[in-house]
Amino acid sequence: MSLHTSMPTLVVVPRRPYWVWAFAVASIAVVIGMVVTFATTPNISWPVVGQYLFSPLILSGLGTTVLLSVTSMAVGIVLGVAVGLMRMSGNRILSTIALIYTTVLRGIPALLLLLLWGNIAILVKSVTLGIPFTDAIFVTFQTNDLITPFIAAVIAFSLSEAAYLGEIVRSGLLSVDRGQVEAAGALGMSPARTMRRIVMPQALRVIIPPVGNNFVTLIKGTSLVSVLAGGDVLTQAQNIAATSYRIMEMLIVATVWYLVLVGIASIGQMFLERAVSKGAVR
């Protein structure tokens, strides 16, 4: 004769998040409004956007953007690994130099660094290859011939990239358990082999996601070279806009290409992350 027998069966009602629904509906309305405004405004001629999207000038600018991004990233990775290893070195002098490098380079705005390298010829008139402290000179370059705007941009971007990548590499290497190095050492593996076969593959799992983000940031950052007439996709879009007065259309052309490049880079990053995640608990 329990009390419970007389209790009615109760219906359980889950919490209904009305506010979230209301916000979602409002968000959809805003998005639709923006799309309609952009698509129908008489101030943007969409056919013009389509007409210039694959124009030879834009495509050559696109090539420059890709080449600049990839070259700067490649050089930046090599320098960044060096900076990261120096930071971890037991040698106080090396680690201090790397720390100062990282601090200084992260402190300089990319645009400023670009301008500094673009104007390096004011500081150094010519570059001479010879034996120091003797009269032997093999070859002399005028700085302006050697440091083209493109080279200046590669130097500026890769130096600044190296400062960030150095920290990423360091954190990746530190994330690998010390026991891994001991186990490899106890099996008779040399330090170089241990780094290559045991530590690096595990560190890459930590390193690749932030490196991918940095690459995406770099791709967009290369648009800064448009201030030096760097010939990238934004430079070319602005050149065309200056003569055709189709300013908004040309900016949209550049926007579309950056979105495409970043999309491709993100897909590449996804595949890389998958490739280095072997053995991870799924």
Add this chain to the structure above:
Amino acid sequence: MSDTLIVEATGVHKHYGHNHVLKGVDLHVRAGEVVCLIGPSGSGKTTLLRTLNHLESIDAGMILVSGGHVGYRRVGDRLHELAPREVSRNRAGIGMVFQHFNLFPHMTVLENIVEAPIGVRHVSRKEATAHALSLLERVGLSDKAAFYPAQLSGGQKQRVAIARALAMRPEVMLFDEPTSALDPELVGEVLAVMRDLAESGMTMVVVTHEIGFARQVADRVVFMADGVIVEQGPSEVVLDAPSHARTRDFLKAVLA
């Protein structure tokens, strides 16, 4: 068991800063002998084990394994520490099993085992694979060759780690508390593999808290405390009739 000495550690001293953790330890291990190192934590037993393959450097004394210096080159009456690359050559014949397994998580079980034989000993992949599979069979894990370490239990991981060390055909196996990180129900399978290894004539130095294992398998039990060997001898003497108060106190605490 022969009279050939595999491990000869003589007068070994080791400091961590001001902490004197090994105070002149002598440990000689004959071929085929199984030596268990027991003692309270902080006694220096793990440090002593790690000096044998130069995972720890020493401050004084001498360590010979199979007649060769480990981690040092003798010039006259001085021992010069070797570069890490050269130390790694000294270590190839010394197998080691760690408390936390230290399997390579990005490699399958099979890849873990063949990595060093192929990369260090330059054995062909075919030969290394065949040897690895026979070792997996020996530790009872034939069906796990393609698994990643994350898919194994602790006991299975430790058995793979033993197979990995054996793949280098070592002359001596060092075990650093091989069952301390395991759930209690998984300890037995690892000890069974170690017992089988001992019976096959492998020279073993085992740091352990498993007094039962030491009693059954060890040819000699070494009790350490405060960086010195307090007493050593056959298990029935050291474990059942210890002559030092420190040993008796330790055993009373452990077996309580």
